[in-house]
Amino acid sequence: MAGLELKSLHKSYGDVPVIKGVDLTVEHGEFVVFVGPSGCGKSTLLRMIAGLEDITGGELWIGDKLCNAVEPRDRGIAMVFQNYALYPHMTVYDNIGFGLKLARTPKDIRDSKIREAARILQMEHLLERKPGQLSGGQRQRVAIGRAIVRKPEVFLFDEPLSNLDAALRVDTRMEISKLHQDLGATMIYVTHDQIEAMTLADKIVVLNGGVVQQVGAPIELYQRPANLFVAGFIGSPKMNFMAVTVDNVAANAVTVSGKDLSPVSIPADVTGLTLGDTVTLGIRPHALTIPTTGSVVGRINLVERLGNETIVNLGLTSGISWLAVLDGDHNLATGQTLQLAFDPTSAVIFDGEGRARHPA
Amino acid sequence: MTAAAAPALKAQRRSLYPSWFYAPAAVIYAVLFLAPTFASLYFSLTRWSLSSAVFIGFENFAQFFREPFLIQGLVNTVVYAAISSGLKVVLGMLLALMLTSQIMGRGYLRSVIFFPVLVSTVGVGMTFTVLMHPTNGMINEALSLIGIKGPGWLVDPKLALFSVALVDVWKGVGLATVIYIAGLVAIPKDYYEAARIDGATPLQNFFYVTLPLSRPATATVITLSFIGGLRTFDLIWAMTKGGPGFASDTVASVIYKQYQAGFYGLSTAGNVVLFILIAVLVVPLTMFLNRKQGFE
Numbered sequence: 001m002a003g004l005e006l007k008s009l010h011k012s013y014g015d016v017p018v019i020k021g022v023d024l025t026v027e028h029g030e031f032v033v034f035v036g037p038s039g040c041g042k043s044t045l046l047r048m049i050a051g052l053e054d055i056t057g058g059e060l061w062i063g064d065k066l067c068n069a070v071e072p073r074d075r076g077i078a079m080v081f082q083n084y085a086l087y088p089h090m091t092v093y094d095n096i097g098f099g100l101k102l103a104r105t106p107k108d109i110r111d112s113k114i115r116e117a118a119r120i121l122q123m124e125h126l127l128e129r130k131p132g133q134l135s136g137g138q139r140q141r142v143a144i145g146r147a148i149v150r151k152p153e154v155f156l157f158d159e160p161l162s163n164l165d166a167a168l169r170v171d172t173r174m175e176i177s178k179l180h181q182d183l184g185a186t187m188i189y190v191t192h193d194q195i196e197a198m199t200l201a202d203k204i205v206v207l208n209g210g211v212v213q214q215v216g217a218p219i220e221l222y223q224r225p226a227n228l229f230v231a232g233f234i235g236s237p238k239m240n241f242m243a244v245t246v247d248n249v250a251a252n253a254v255t256v257s258g259k260d261l262s263p264v265s266i267p268a269d270v271t272g273l274t275l276g277d278t279v280t281l282g283i284r285p286h287a288l289t290i291p292t293t294g295s296v297v298g299r300i301n302l303v304e305r306l307g308n309e310t311i312v313n314l315g316l317t318s319g320i321s322w323l324a325v326l327d328g329d330h331n332l333a334t335g336q337t338l339q340l341a342f343d344p345t346s347a348v349i350f351d352g353e354g355r356a357r358h359p360a
Numbered sequence: 361m362t363a364a365a366a367p368a369l370k371a372q373r374r375s376l377y378p379s380w381f382y383a384p385a386a387v388i389y390a391v392l393f394l395a396p397t398f399a400s401l402y403f404s405l406t407r408w409s410l411s412s413a414v415f416i417g418f419e420n421f422a423q424f425f426r427e428p429f430l431i432q433g434l435v436n437t438v439v440y441a442a443i444s445s446g447l448k449v450v451l452g453m454l455l456a457l458m459l460t461s462q463i464m465g466r467g468y469l470r471s472v473i474f475f476p477v478l479v480s481t482v483g484v485g486m487t488f489t490v491l492m493h494p495t496n497g498m499i500n501e502a503l504s505l506i507g508i509k510g511p512g513w514l515v516d517p518k519l520a521l522f523s524v525a526l527v528d529v530w531k532g533v534g535l536a537t538v539i540y541i542a543g544l545v546a547i548p549k550d551y552y553e554a555a556r557i558d559g560a561t562p563l564q565n566f567f568y569v570t571l572p573l574s575r576p577a578t579a580t581v582i583t584l585s586f587i588g589g590l591r592t593f594d595l596i597w598a599m600t601k602g603g604p605g606f607a608s609d610t611v612a613s614v615i616y617k618q619y620q621a622g623f624y625g626l627s628t629a630g631n632v633v634l635f636i637l638i639a640v641l642v643v644p645l646t647m648f649l650n651r652k653q654g655f656e
Binding site: 050051052071072073074077078079081082083084085087088089098099102103146150 | 551555
């Protein structure tokens with residue numbers, strides 16, 4: 001097994017830069033998820049690691065080998081494609097063994113490796129079928145089998161669950177997670193689904209516009225997002241934001257207020273903040289509660305009662321709307337005025353440039 | 361739907377009214393296709409002139425098969441069809457591979473390859489007859505420049521049929537290429553990328569990915585060009601008239617000669633034989649080519 005090192009990796013199509021200098025270290029055995037909105041460059045970055053896209057600038061190290069100009073087959077990688085890329089004219093057996101056949105692996109060794117991969121993925125009974133006779137989940141497993149059988153140093157997954165239905169996606173996600181534990185392999189996984197990212201990753205890399213926004217453990221990204229983009233992207237429903245004014249700056253906190261917010265002191269890194277600055281306040285929907293007196297007041301636009309929790313869409317007087325996810329069932333009515341409160345330690349202040357000001 | 365509405369709708373479905381919309385097409389089809397087909401089946405069993413027909417049973421068929429050069433004509437037909445469709449498959453695939461790769465002037469070259477398809481077959485035949493002239497033809501003159509004595513393309517009995525088949529390939533390969541191009545661009549890029557990661561060489565890519573996945577295009581090209589080859593007439597007639605002797609006669613040219621000689625019943629029987637020959641060869645061929653392979 002091997003780790004990876006990306007040093008100032010760049011990619012341009014003509015004059016259009018799509019990857020703008022990515023630095024990243026992936027330890028061996030780590031499960032790293034690239035996540036970001038459509039067009040952020042996450043698939044391009046994965047394909048650069050695979051060798052399917054040329055690298056315009058920077059260095060790509062896999063293990064101790066500089067791989068910028070190395071052919072994909074010599075990089076020690078295997079890739080699972082979004083559409084599986086199973087050859088429709090070959091049986092599952094031949095699909096799994098295709099790479100070994102190309103490498104002229106002796107037939108008996110090939111056979112034992114194919115059967116071993118089929119055993120790991122519990123699909124021995126499918127070996128004689130053609131891809132057209134398999135369900136989506138089974139095809140996904142064959143695609144993974146084709147990767148396993150090559151015993152790669154690094155597994156690359158390009159949105160592998162996006163063609164599966166919701167229930168199957170949960171099952172396959174767990175299978176991939178178990179596979180990672182069993183094989184102990186380095187895995188890089190691309191998705192736009194943050195639930196997949198949060199549940200699978202040892203480390204999440206959030207990308208936007210070809211730039212890494214933040215790298216960290218899932219819970220770290222949730223609790224301490226580096227900037228407005230990460231705060232808005234990680235977490236579901238997304239974080240609520242509100243433009244507020246700095247009323248007072250203390251040693252380790254700022255007091256802020258706004259049209260929809262009574263003055264409240266929030267712990268923050270106050271370096272460079274001055275009275276009268278406009279900053280952004282971020283609160284997760286789950287951090288909002290219904291107190292007797294609250295600091296945010298609005299009119300209810302929509303109530304979704306799910307039994308175990310109640311999701312409230314609250315229209316504030318400034319025109320923006322916030323979501324609150326309240327524990328338990330609340331019998332609230334549309335049009336009703338509602339006060340919400342939050343624990344100041346759960347709020348995040350973002351400065352004028354969108355950087356999070358977490359307290360030290 | 362209410363209980364009363366259901367029977368009303370059923371009655372409406374049975375109404376003859378919509379069928380009238382089929383009528384114009386049905387009349388044209390019946391007059392231009394069905395009537396001549398059944399008429400020719402009947403006339404093949406008669407001795408007929410334009411004014412009268414006398415029923416003579418299978419006598420025309422018996423006589424047709426007694427024709428001294430018919431067997432050669434049958435063999436020629438199948439050989440011609442096999443050569444022309446075989447070469448169209450191979451060349452069409454190679455040209456399509458070239459014309460789907462990143463080469464300069466790709467659009468222009470595609471037009472060049474397709475152009476002969478648009479030219480009149482008789483015109484092509486006449487042009488190549490001049491080009492293939494044993495002494496004054498440009499082909500042999502060009503060969504003589506590099507010290508090769510060109511053969512008698514259309515006058516050598518052993519070569520005439522092959523020469524015409526080559527011209528047929530020249531004229532028809534454009535269509536095969538277009539069909540293959542459509543087939544090749546429809547193969548998802550993922551397959552090639554997966555093969556590349558597995559370390560496939562260009563040759564392995566071709567044999568393991570391109571060739572099997574372009575099978576629908578291959579089936580179409582083989583079927584179209586094989587049927588075209590079996591019923592070929594215009595090119596043969598424009599270039600050799602079945603000669604020298606009967607060396608390049610095909611079933612269609614034999615039939616035409618019978619018409620020219622005024623044996624209408626006999627040549628109609630020949631047409632029925634050609635129809636059966638095509639059906640007997642092409643139906644199993646297409647069944648084989650289109651057999652299910654677990655494709656999605």
